[in-house]
Structures are given as structure tokens and as C-alpha cells.
Amino acid sequence: MSTPGPAVASVAKPAAAVVGPGGELPIVSSDVSFVEIETLRSREFIPEAKEALSALVKEQAEGKLIRPVFNWAGRNSLFPLHWGLACCAIEFAAAFGARWDAERFGVVPRSSPRQCDLLIVNGTVTWKVAHKLIALYEQMPEPKWVIAMGNCATGGGPFRTAYSVVPGVDKLVPVDVYIAGCPPRPEALLDGILRLEALIRERGA
Amino acid sequence: MNPEDVRTKLAAAGAPGIISIEPFEGVAARVKFDPTAATALFPIVRDALGFPHLSMVGGIDWVERYEVFYLVWSDPAKTYLLLSADLDAKAPHIETASACWPSANWHEREAWELVGIQFDHHPDLRHLLMPDGYQFHPLQRAFKLHEPEDLEVKVRHV
Amino acid sequence: MSEMWINMGPQHPMTHGLWNLRVRIDGERILDVDPEMGYLHRGIEKISEDRHYNEVITLMDRTCYVAGIAWEHLYVQAAEKALGIAPTERSDWIRMMSEEFQRLASHIMWYAAFVQDLGLMSPFLYGMRDRDLILDLFQSYTGGRLTYEYMRVGGVRNDVPEGFTHRAREVLDWLEPRFVEYDRLCMGSDIFRRRCDDLGVLKANDCVRLGVTGPMLRSAGSKRDLRKDRPYSRYSQVEFDVATADSADVTGRYLVRMEEMRQSVRILRQVLDWLDSHPGPVLADHLPRWLGAPYAPIGREAYLLKRNYPKGVGLSAIEEPHGEACAYVVNEGGEHPYRVKFRSPVFANLSAAHHYLVGYHVADIPPIMGSVDVCVGEVDR
Structure with missing residues (x-):
């Protein structure tokens, strides 16, 4: 459970870095092999990625952040702490x-x-x-x-x-x-x- | 090695403070000794009887008294020997065995912390398992376990 | 250069559990160490005083979670002596088989974790693959992968299922060539040898003085193995050799554990042959209901059925995968043990840390501590 206030602030920076300074979309759409591998993993990926990308375009046009893309990327690469208790x-x-x-x-x-x-x-x-x-x-x-x-x-x-x-x-x-x-x-x-x-x-x- | 052997060897070495030597399943004998004779007895058991390996030190709270026991092992005889001493219930204390068997160090720290037996002249008698400053001796009979209350933990996030 | 204390733990990739190795260093050289334990102290000895004799077995699995069934074996032996109950012959052989399978699983787990500490990933994957086969066998007759609750005072809960010995032999046939593979991965690697040779040396007389047992002691040339020296269970009826090495260093401990795995396979083949030809009961007769019910030992009626055994004290000692483990169970006539005290081998091995770490470098700590095979659950209890 993340506290709402600082969470948004810390999300903003890496997400903005993904977009790049030029404002284009250097996102996964061109990386075919990556998409194929992901398809094997999760069937709902393609519609979801489309949705995320369209949201990305929209938000980018409005000058907002790309929350859905960040959400998708974040939840598919969870890094747990290497810590064994018992x-x-x-x-x-x-x-x-x-x-x-x-x-x-x-x-x-x-x-x-x-x-x-x-x-x-x-x-x-x-x-x-x-x-x-x-x-x-x-x-x-x-x-x-x-x-x-x-x-x-x-x-x-x-x-x-x-x-x-x-x-x-x-x-x-x-x-x-x-x-x-x-x-x-x-x-x-x-x-x-x-x-x-x-x-x-x-x-x- | 049987209790008679232990008795003969202890007598030959002039071991002080022996109260009784009785048979005990799985070990050569159980030797009850007077805690005030511990300093002199431990080196005799180690060298004259040939028990250089100390397996464990444990304490038992018998309410009216405390008991401390030492389990030692002999390689040539391939057997254990159990030493045990009764301690006063009010202020249980005995001389440390760590001067004779260095491996007693942690075992005695644990027995001091959990059972509440004081080991005199121990080089480093501080908490081992519980946090520093823990006030209780959990393995005493008076210490009772209970279901945890519905506690609220106040965490100060920095 | 100035000296300083650093903490390795309680969250550190080296520790394999919750403990803290405080190290005083001068540059890279270790001057002093102080292991700080107790982060996993769960009061098992105290909880046991509130439990039935059979309920304590549940805690034993959790005491040492890589060698759970060996600790069950340790405890039930002591409890049987305290209560004056003898296990049936077949159950004793099944217990011995379980302990040897556990030794294999524990040593393979050690191998996987230890070599990963040195930076090699593939032994971890190979080790976990082969360990899972043993855990499958455990699962087929105990129902659990790590925590079995299988042994009972007076025997074991159930017999091994049909076809078990056949499957077990298949697993052993698979495992034996794997040990060659492990050896080629490690002893054939110059990098491995350079990181392990002449590290963490602890000579045999120091081991005895400091209470160090198990593979650490045998790697220094001593032949002490309680399975041979003080045979419990049915170890006097099987043939095996005690694995030793004489280098007293990390490589020596590696070699001892590898040889112990081969000897475990040798014991297991004899035990499986015996089990095939000797059917029989696995739980002693004439147990009181609160001890004898194999599947429901924990019940309300168990508390109502007061049956006082004569008082007694039971002491048992086994050669656990990590070393010499002892249990001391005091029976004062009630259904609960009056006092339970355990001797953990890793507890003693860790207390000597000062003597095999000082003088080496900080980068040597992971191989040295890895070779000790720390299981914090049994240290803190």
C-alpha cells in the first residue's frame, strides 16, 4: 500500500524519462520480439498495451504523465528484496x-x-x-x-x-x-x- | 565407560564436591556435584577423565531450586557424561565453565538469559538471543505464555 | 588506515537468514568478529512446555527448516526415552531413511546456496532441481515438502506408500551421476579453488576445544560421527564410511559434504532393501490415546485423558547434517514435557566464528561463512 501523495511524485520522474526529451514515443511498439514474448506470458497484454499506448498518446498530447504505461511496466517487473527470514x-x-x-x-x-x-x-x-x-x-x-x-x-x-x-x-x-x-x-x-x-x-x- | 569407572577415575584424580554418581540412559553416568567445587572439578573431568568436548549447558527451573547440567563427550571412550548441580532458588549462581571449555561461552550466555542462572567470572555475560535490556527470564516456570492481546503498534515513520 | 566496525546483516546476501555478523576491519583485513544472534528467537523451548509430546514435533520441523525431519528424529528419540516407549523396528528404519534423505536434501541446499555466494549461478539451478526430487519423495509419504510432522512418539505416522522404494531407487540412480557433475563444476574450476583453498582454517584440536562438530570437524581430519561412534536408530546395521578431509579449510568442508552425500546414497540403498523385505507395524501398540492416535493427536479429548507416565529424563544425540545435535527432555508425569533443551550444532559452530575468520579478508567472509552452513532457525530456536 503506497501513500498517495509522494507516490505520484516519485512516479513522475522515471516515466517522463521514458518518453524522452523530444516528446516522441520511443516505447515498445517497434520492438516486436519483446511484444511476442510478452504475449506468451499474458493474453490480455495486447489490448492492454494498445489501451496504454493510446492513453499515452492522449496524455502526452495533454502534457500529462503516462501512468498506465508505468503501471504496466512496474507490475511486470517486481523486484523483491533478497531477504530470508525463516x-x-x-x-x-x-x-x-x-x-x-x-x-x-x-x-x-x-x-x-x-x-x-x-x-x-x-x-x-x-x-x-x-x-x-x-x-x-x-x-x-x-x-x-x-x-x-x-x-x-x-x-x-x-x-x-x-x-x-x-x-x-x-x-x-x-x-x-x-x-x-x-x-x-x-x-x-x-x-x-x-x-x-x-x-x-x-x-x- | 560405566558409573563405576567414572567413580574410580574421579576418586583417583581427587575430585572434590562429588555428591552422587548414578547410571543414566545414553551416557556413561550422571555426576551430581556441589556447585562450589565447580572450578576444581571441571579441569579434572576434562583432563583426567578425558572429556575435552562440551556439547551443551542447560538450566532447569525446578521452582524450589535450579539445576544446571553439562553434557560432555569423550572421543576415545565414545561416550557422553552428564554433570549436574543444584543451585539455590533465590540467587542461582555457579562458576563459569568457559575457562575450562571455551565452547561454554555462548551456552552460558543463553542459560543466563533464558533461565536466569548467573555464571560467575564469565568473560562476556550479555544478551545473546533477546534484545539488550530485556528484563525477563522466559524459561523460568513463573513466566507464562498467553495469546497476544489485540495490540496496536505505534510505528514512527521517519 | 583507521579501524571500523561494519555490520553484515541482518539483511545481507551472505547471511542466509537473520543474523548479524559484526566485523572490525582495518582496510580489508578482519581484526575481530562478533556474531549477533537472536533475530529469529521464537521461544521454541518455552512453547514446548505448553504442548503435548506429539505437538512439539510440529515445532521441530520449524526449528531447522532445511533438516526438519532430522530434528523430529532427535526429539522423538529423547521423548521416547523420557516416557519409556520403544519404537517399532520398521518405523526405526523408516526414520533412518528419512534422516538420510534429509541429509541429502540439506547438503544439496547447502551446495546450491554456497556456490551461489561465490558468484556461480548454475550450481544453484542444478542443486535446486535435484533437491526437488528428494522433496517429492518426502511429499509422497509425509505429505509435506519442508515441514513434515511425520514422526510420532512410538513410531511414525504412516508407512511408506506402495511403490515408494522403487521411486526412491530411481531418484538415487539419478542423483549419483549428479555428484560427479557437481564436482566437475566446482573442483574442476580454478576460480572455485582459488576462492576456497586455505580459507577459514580451523584445526581439529581447536574444533574440539570450541565445540565445533559436523563437517567442519571432519574436514580437519577427525573421524567423529555419532552415527558410527554412538550408533542410534539402526545405524549399527548398515555399512558406510565416515567422510573426512585433512585440509581443515573451505575446500575440505566441501569435499566432506560431497562424500557424505555419496555415503548417504549407500546407506539409503541398504535401507530400501531392508524395507522391501520386512513389513510390519510402524507405530507401537498400547500407547495412550493422546499419544497413539496417528492422524489426530491434537484434540480436546487428548487433554481430558490424563495418563501419567512415570517420571523420566530422556537424552538423545544425532549426527544432524550440520553436526552433533542433542535433545534433553524432562518428563514430570504430565502430558506436557516439563523442560525441553536442544543443542544446535550451528550454534556452537558460529560461536567459534572469531577463530576461523580473523586474519582473512572481507571478501573471504562469504565463502567461509557459506562453508559453515548456517541455519539460523536452529541457532536461535
């Missing part, structure tokens, strides 16, 4: 292994929070790590999203009664998608990521 981190790693290969959805883990827009909380959050988690979240640039992966991050899981465990990461940072399971299978993680993509499409970046 058991779910092993399934998180398995999702990037050979069998599930989450990178085909444009999800590439990065090690620095400043390069990320997705925080996957994959494990138990303790009170000792709580302020570090908030610090990492604060360092991520807007727009940013949070997935609570597994029962521990959702509500404390089997360690709910323990003296050292935060009963749910939503007490600390706003969560967009919850994934149930202890731990969730890699398919469930991929489903959660796709649901987050749908959420970004609806809600806007």
Missing part, C-alpha cells in the same frame, strides 16, 4: 529454482532495498528484528508493496503465543497480499505475486 525463505528460494523459475514473471530478487519495490516477508518476525524490518521498508522507494508470506508473517503462526514474536507483520508495515501456508508452496508464492500484479493493475501504482 522457513518460508527456503520455499522462496525454491520458487527461483529450476522447477518454478519465478524470474519468468519478471520477479528478480535484489539485495539492496533501494533497488526493490516489493518486500516479501518470508518468515517469523520477532520484536528484535521489527525495527530493522521497518528500516528496510522505509528505504525502499515508492511505489512499494508488501507480501506477507506464510502463517508467521500473517498472524504469528505456530509461534503466536511466544514472548518474542510479532503476531503478524501487518502490525508494523502495511500488507497488500497475504499467503497462507506453513510454509506456502512455491506455487502459492507465485499465485500471491500474480494477485499482487492484479491488485496493482486495479489500484494503480
